[in-house]
Amino acid sequence: MNLLIRVILIAGLSALTQTYFPWWTAVLVALAVETALGKGDSTAFFSGFYGVAIPWMALSLFIDVKSDSILTMQILELFKLPTFGIVMVIITGFLGGLVAGVASMTGGWIRAAISK
DSSP states (O other): OOHHHHHHHHHHHHHHHHHHSOTTHHHHHHHHHHHHHOOSSTTHHHHHHHHHHHHHHHHHHHHHHHTTTHHHHHHHHHTTOOOOHHHHHHHHHHHHHHHHHHHHHHHHHHHHHHHO
């Protein structure tokens, strides 16, 4: 299935499941979508990465703007990072995308193993 369709499907389903369940349900969604619809090729990682990183960054930016960056600045000061709110948004998206990308890649490997 097309990469863009898988990214949109992962983004939508992970946003829906994370409304009611913990953050790690995005990992299960990426794994399930890639296992069911993936090709088992090199795009598996990117479908999970972009499918979770983009919504997480959007939500992180929304929360940062709504709270006037109070918590964001405290976390950045705690870790001795530059005190720009966008740094925390990028870190959040990268970590979420990395975890979902690995799960999605695992789903691609499962699909490739089953299809042979």
